[in-house]
Amino acid sequence: MLQRPIAKAQAPRVLMVGTALEGRGGVAAVVSVLRRHGLFERERVRYVATHAEGSRGAKLKSALSGLSATVRICLGQRPAVVHAHASSHASFLRKSALLLIARLAGCNTIFHLHGGGFRKYATEEAGPVLRRWIGHTLARSSVVITLSEGWADFVQAFAPSSHVAVVPNSVPLPALADPALAQPQRVLYLGRLEAAKGVFELLAAGAQLAPRFPLLRLVFGGEGDAQALRRRATELGLDERIELPGWLGARERDAELAKAELFCLPSHAEGLPMSMLEAMAARKAVVVTEVGAVPEAVRDGDNGLLVPPRDAQALAGALAQVMMDPALRERLAGCARATIERHYSTEVVCGQLSTIYRELAGVGR
Incomplete structure (x- = not known):
């Protein structure tokens, strides 16, 4: 044969x-x-x-x-x-x-x-x-x-x-998580744990917000200088307010996005960050810095909030605005998801x- x-x-x-x-x-x-x-x-x-x-x-x-x-x-x-x-x-x-x-x-x-x-x-x-x-x-x-x-x-x-x-x-468009999973005042960051990503400004903003927001949690998902971040959190009295889960795979990332009330990426410089797009695709309100290509994806007050880089006070103000206003948070999240569907799918x-x-x-x- x-x-x-x-x-x-x-x-x-x-x-x-x-x-x-x-x-x-x-x-x-x-x-x-x-x-x-x-x-x-x-x-x-x-x-x-x-x-x-x-x-x-x-x-x-x-x-x-x-x-x-x-x-x-x-x-x-x-x-x-x-x-x-x-x-x-x-x-x-x-x-x-x-x-x-x-x-x-x-x-x-x-x-x-x-x-x-x-x-x-x-x-x-x-x-x-x-x-x-x-x-x-x-x-x-x-x-x-x-x-x-x-x-x-x-x-x-x-x-x-x-x-x-x-x-x-x-980014792919994931199935949307149950809104009931979101925990009030839980802020998620995803990226390298380094100064250039604005993580220390996020800690400083957290210190300003802590007296007004008793449930505030800052979750830093990623690898890098976790010890320096932990030391600074201790100096600011935020020991009980931060979580450092390390690098997150896709399943763990999606679980953290589901639990977060909002997403924050306060970088000093960026291209077009995947973590921000993933958060928008997951229908989360985002607070991000106006660097790189970010302002072309995020329109301030429409599908997210933009703040200047290296400005902890402005960052704290934007985070407080989103946490205090459920209607604003819902509108930003819905428009963020729609942006991904139209332009970034x-x-x-x-x-x-x-x-x-x-x-x-x-x-x-």
Whole structure:
């Protein structure tokens, strides 16, 4: 009996490179959402990790392995598009080198910009040679994807010949939790436990609010300098008011969102934070700082409240306003969910990426 030959695996149309998907950062969350929604299968995407969390040795091993795989795929399988998720510093250097290899192999390239610190990195921290290389990388990319119009304007000004497309981060729309699960005056933060995320301003705001709100709880979900946060909470008399559950997986995150009365992210700088979008998708009122792409997603007084960064007093005032006014809280939460449905759903964003891929690859939809 003759056996049918085993079909050779199709070469990828798109090679996507970024951080390991089992990681705990925003890029891993973004890409994982796209994969779960079927983008990889629909557009023949192959994913290569070029960064992993862990020791310096583990990071070096991941970088070298990712470099080797990228070279092998670009030269051997010639994907039409190489799509790199990048931010600043080492992430930019790794991805810019990989995109150079991809261009030399004749591939179209996408530089997908994440991270709120890129403007400072490109304009202040980088020396003249590195600034020229950043501009060259942006200009030579087939497409630069930014998360917002504001970031698109920056890229266009920094590298005028670059071709920019705005594609926001996306989140799935979860089933809504029972409103009865929400605990009064419970404020949830999700992110790194570090000063740049505004966690110490949130503690300072909590100290101002504690005398007026006897049920106040500040929940800090994430990894980082938990000891410094605990020490500062003790100094402010908030020992019994804070919870530090550590990093939260998807199930634990959803449980904490269900219990929270509102969500707060008082960062000093941001791109388009996934944790904020997840909170909005979960139909929570959000109090966030007016940094990065946040003001393009959150309209003050409509689907959330915006406050200046590094301003604990303004933060305390906004948190108090939401906690004291159930009608306001309900309106903000409802509009937040509607915003995600209209502009940030996975269906919408995957469609935008598919269009870019197919235009670069010269194939029809």
